Amino acid sequence: MSSNWAQVISSVVQGSVLGPVLFIVYINDIDLVIEDRQTCIFEYADDSKIGRAIQTQADAIALQTDIDRVWEWSRKWGMDIHPLKTCVMHFGYHNQKFDYYLNGTKISKVTSAKDLGVIISESCSPSDHVANIARKANSVLSQLRRTIISRNRDVVVNLFKVFVRPIIEAAGPAWSPYEKQFIDQIEKIQRRATRMIPGIGHLTYEDRLIQCRLPTLEQRRTRGDLIHVYKMLNGFLHINNENFFCFVNQRHNVTTRSSENNLMIAEKCRLDVRKYFFKNRIVQMWNNLPIEAREAASVNSFKMLYDEWNDNNVTT
Numbered sequence: 001m002s003s004n005w006a007q008v009i010s011s012v013v014q015g016s017v018l019g020p021v022l023f024i025v026y027i028n029d030i031d032l033v034i035e036d037r038q039t040c041i042f043e044y045a046d047d048s049k050i051g052r053a054i055q056t057q058a059d060a061i062a063l064q065t066d067i068d069r070v071w072e073w074s075r076k077w078g079m080d081i082h083p084l085k086t087c088v089m090h091f092g093y094h095n096q097k098f099d100y101y102l103n104g105t106k107i108s109k110v111t112s113a114k115d116l117g118v119i120i121s122e123s124c125s126p127s128d129h130v131a132n133i134a135r136k137a138n139s140v141l142s143q144l145r146r147t148i149i150s151r152n153r154d155v156v157v158n159l160f161k162v163f164v165r166p167i168i169e170a171a172g173p174a175w176s177p178y179e180k181q182f183i184d185q186i187e188k189i190q191r192r193a194t195r196m197i198p199g200i201g202h203l204t205y206e207d208r209l210i211q212c213r214l215p216t217l218e219q220r221r222t223r224g225d226l227i228h229v230y231k232m233l234n235g236f237l238h239i240n241n242e243n244f245f246c247f248v249n250q251r252h253n254v255t256t257r258s259s260e261n262n263l264m265i266a267e268k269c270r271l272d273v274r275k276y277f278f279k280n281r282i283v284q285m286w287n288n289l290p291i292e293a294r295e296a297a298s299v300n301s302f303k304m305l306y307d308e309w310n311d312n313n314v315t316t
Contacts, residue, residue, distance in 0.1 A: 033069040060098035124273045126175040130182045137167045160193045178276035244279045263287045
């Protein structure tokens with residue numbers, strides 16, 4: 001049974017429970033208009049991205065054709081795509097940076113753009129994102145400094161954990177910095193927060209962390225990376241692990257210690273940006289974990305075993 005067609009005279013109320021579901025239903029067939037399998041479309045709620053490897057002008061023409069098809073789809077279904085709110089970003093040192101058009105309007109080129117809360121740059125450097133979150137976190141920390149009356153250790157630490165630290169840790173596996181200048185730029189925020197506590201400002205940063213029972217932000221990012229790996233390998237996330245991880249036992253059938261321990265292999269990289277990308281930077285850290293941690297029965301068990309192992313390593 002199916003209902004009769006009816007004219008929709010009003011839109012879905014913004015912020016409603018059904019709004020996101022109905023929107024996804026509405027745009028569900030947008031990817032069907034892209035016929036070239038070399039062109040990829042990525043969708044998340046109302047955020048859609050189209051990408052393709054461009055080697056020749058023929059590739060650029062194919063991408064432009066797919067953009068035109070998406071525009072025709074939007075016109076057919078009454079969902080306008082604003083050309084001035086659309087941008088194109090070129091990646092790669094030898095990119096020819098072709099121009100692309102949306103309904104006859106040239107799409108503006110940008111060197112960085114925000115994607116799901118993370119600022120992505122054409123160089124794939126986290127510098128822009130680090131500067132952005134550092135500015136936000138320092139602003140919130142300044143507001144806390146001006147407004148709170150009691151500055152005992154528990155108050156400052158708990159406020160830092162609730163209002164500041166989430167800003168500088170959101171989506172950490174996607175942008176975790178590898179250059180010391182960016183690592184220090186983020187760490188300075190926690191340095192500043194611990195100096196707000198009366199009586200310990202004269203201590204070194206390491207001693208203040210001990211007093212506040214806090215790890216460094218770099219240590220927390222490492223922990224977050226490994227928790228993410230555990231979730232991926234154990235099916236907690238809907239991700240194809242073949243695109244991320246390669247294990248020794250997948251390379252050969254020879255029984256070795258590395259094969260029996262199910263260790264990972266990092267790909268050979270020429271550029272630092274790939275060397276320190278998530279799938280490569282976690283390999284050595286994951287292999288260094290004890291087997292009981294890597295084979296933990298649950299996420300909480302993994303966290304507990306990792307913390308115990310990490311504490312023992314720091315102590316020794």
